[in-house]
Amino acid sequence: MSGPGVRRTTWAALRARRRALGRLAAWSAVEALPALLGGALVARAVDRGFLAGQFGTGLAWLAGLAAAVLVGAAASGRVYRSLGAVVEPFRDDLAARVVWGALRDATRAGGRADSASVARLTHQVEVVRDTFGGLLLVVRGFLFTAGAALLGLFALAPPLAGAVAAPLLVGLAVFAASLPAMVAHQRAQVSAGERLGRSAASALAGHRDVVACGAQERVVSDVDRRVTAQADAERTLARMAALRSLSLGVGGWLPVVVLVLAAPWLVRQGLSAGAVLGALVYVTTGLQPALHAVVQGVGGGGLRYAVTLDRILRTSPPPGPAPLPSTRPAADGAPATDGDAGPATRSDAASSPPAAGPAPRTGPAGEAGSVPPAVALRGLTFRYGPHARPVLTDLTLTVAAGEHVAVVGxxxxxxxxxxxxxxxxxxxxxxxxxxAGVPTAGTAPQELARLRVLLPQEAYVRTGSLGDNLRYLHPGVDDATVLAAVRTLGAGPLLSRLGGLDADLDPAALSAGERQLVAAVRAYLAPAPLVILDEATCHLDPTLEATVEHAFAHRGGTLVVIAHRISSATRARRVVVFDGDRPLVGTHDDLLLRSPVYRELVGHWEDVAPPARVPLGRP
Incomplete structure (x- = not known):
């Protein structure tokens, strides 16, 4: 029904709890007592009681059947108690495996904590627990109930047992032959749902990046494809229910048809009417419900069990010693191979700027008046809601083309x-x-994307190849230019670890720093002349953050950095600090003298008090 890992794990769980499994089997045998005796007692009640004119004798045989039903019902309670003794320890073992795997991933070199993954796997453990219990319940029910019914039928009339068993076995064979296809379609449905979830979560997490790039249609189209794929998988899985119906028709209803059509002939051959009725009781109250339960249970919960357990086994290794790391940490703890650094290393950061992107500028070009300012804010006021305190009030600010400005506060x-x-x-x-002289109000998102590129803290990385992600804002750029950008921004170790530009990316498998680095290279390649980094390097280590900002500062065009560390402010030509109601603008040294807020920020960032400054005009 599933891969070897699922079979091994299931059999290991059953073998480890043989005693509890033995109790379950014993109580199941008692529970199957009505299925074993039902047809025979009905046959005797008819033949020796009602048809013989002995009404009291017939009722006595039926009373015996009622007693057997009561005994079976009492045993059902013990069955569920014994079932818990098998299922709950299995669930605990899987939960321990998931938690151990998450801890190992979080503490190994280059690892990271992923609470969402743990929550998803924990939910899958509960799915496995429920489906394992249901699967065990229906399979043992079929074995004991159907076995008891066939045994009773054979004792009642051996020829009838053969006539009933033949279509039952055919129905089971049809169902067993369809199981591999059912498992494959169930796995495809689960995978399609997970891909849809990752795609939608990635789009929502990076919605600012998506809107800033003017890529709403592309992202919506990508999510729409995932929705369609998942819907197709659901429809295909639903069509597989027809095979279950065929199995039930052949194995469960065909014996009833055979008995009804053959009843006159059987009576002429000397079989009593009570025996024929008893045979129908065995089929309709024993075999048919047992077959229906096992087909629906295995075809529904059994498939979910196999696929979900397979996912857990693939993503959560068994507890044991963590392997020694064979890689050295790179950005945000991401491993980078020691041997082959690939096409880029961090020492190449300042060399070979790519040809893509805006033409380099030697300095602020707006001063001569021939080039409009890169950013011109006039009387800017903004508040979140009509009665909220203004976040910005009457702000006027000009950023010249080619300038490097940091914003702190x-x-x-x-x-x-x-x-x-x-x-x-x-x-x-x-x-x-x-x-660049174009008003943002009324300008289409696609036009704004040609003027500026915004890198928010939540970087958007789409499912697809690494090269497609890096070319997201400049699809026509060649491989040589992409690799030059990768070298310039110090992303070579990441490129090497992922396997090159053609490597497929799973956004959920990348760390926050790795996603920021992919987005940084993508923005570096964009033709937009203005780059806005909104804490877009906060998950990178300080060295790599300096590499990225240095690359953007020498890329050409204009750079505005929402500073995450004081080093970002010291690298900028001008600094804008939010000090009170109105921002102050100046150089780093100038603002240390003029702005108490800036001095406090510098002291906090450096974890030391800033040096005392001698007031101007005094010794």
């Missing part, structure tokens, strides 16, 4: 709001925003 001061306003993602309450 306390958390919640409005830095990311300013980035969203500058990029045109949200409209201001009043005032205007112009990018």
């Amino acid at each position: 306390p958390s919640g001061a409005g830095k990311s709001t300013l980035a969203a306003l500058v990029s045109g993602l949200v409209p201001p309450e009043s005032g205007t925003v112009h990018l």
Whole structure:
């Protein structure tokens, strides 16, 4: 029914609990007592009681059947108790395996904690627990109930037992032959659902990046393909229910038809009417319900059990010593191979800028008046809601073309709001925003994407190849230019680890720093002249963050950085600090003298008090 790993794990779980399994089998045999005696007691009640004119004798035989039913019902309670003794330890073992695997991934070199993965796998453990219990229940029910019914039928009339057993075996054979296809379609349905979930979660997490790139249609199309694939898988799985119906028809209903049609002939051959009725009781109350339960149980919960357990076994290794790391850490703890550094290393960061992107500028070009400012804010006011306190009030700021500006301030001061306003993602309450002389108000997202590229903290990485992700904003760029950009931004170890530009990416398998690095290379290749980094390197280590910012500063065009570390501010030509109601603009040294908020931020970032400054005009 499934892969060897699922079979081995299932048999190991059953062997480890042989005593509990023995109790379950014993109580199941008692529970099957009505299936064993039902037809025979009905036959005697008819032949020796009602047809013989002995009404009391017939009722006595039926009373014996009622007693057997009561005994079987009492045994059912013991069956469920014994079932728990088998199922619950299996569930605990799987949960321990999942938690151990998550801890190992979080503590190994290059690993990371992934609570979402643990929650998903824990949910899958509960699915396995429920389906394993249901599967064990229906299989042992079929074995004992159908076996008891066939044994009773054979004792009642051996020829009838053969006539009933033949279609039953054919129905089971049809069902068994269809199981591999059912498992494959169930696995495809689960995989399609997981791919849809990853695609939708990735799109939602990076929605600012998607909107900033003007890529809504492409992302919606990608998610739509996943929805269609999942719907197709669901429909295919639903069509497989026809095979279950065929199995039930052949194995469960065909024996009834055979008995009804053959009844006159059987009576003429000397079989009593009670025996014929008893045979129908064995088929309709024993064999048919048992076959229906096992086909529906194995064809439904059994398939989910096989596929879900297979997913757990593939993603959660058995407990044991963690392997020694054979890689060295790179960005955000991501492993990078020691031997083959691939086409890029961090020492290449400042060399060979790619041909893609805007033409390099030697300095602020707007001063001569021939080139419009890269960013021009006039009287900008913004608040979240009509009665909220303004986040920005009457802000006027000009960023010249080719300039490098850093924006700093306390958390919640409005830095990311300013980035969203500058990029045109949200409209201001009043005032205007112009990018290279073009107003953001009324400009289509695709046009804005040609003017600026925004890298938010939540970087968007789509399912597909690494090369497709890096060319997301510049599809026509060649491999040589992409590899040059990878070298310039220090992403060579990541490229080597993933397997090159043609490697398929699973966004959920990348760390936050790796996703930021992919988005950084993508933005570096974009032809937009303005780059806005909204804490877009916060998950990178300081060295790699400096490499990325240095690359963007020498890329050509204009760079606005929402600073995450003080080093970002010291690298900028000008710094904008949110100090009170109005931002202050100046150089790093200038703001240390003028802004108490900036001095406090510098002291916090450096974890030391800033040096005392002698006031101007005093010794």
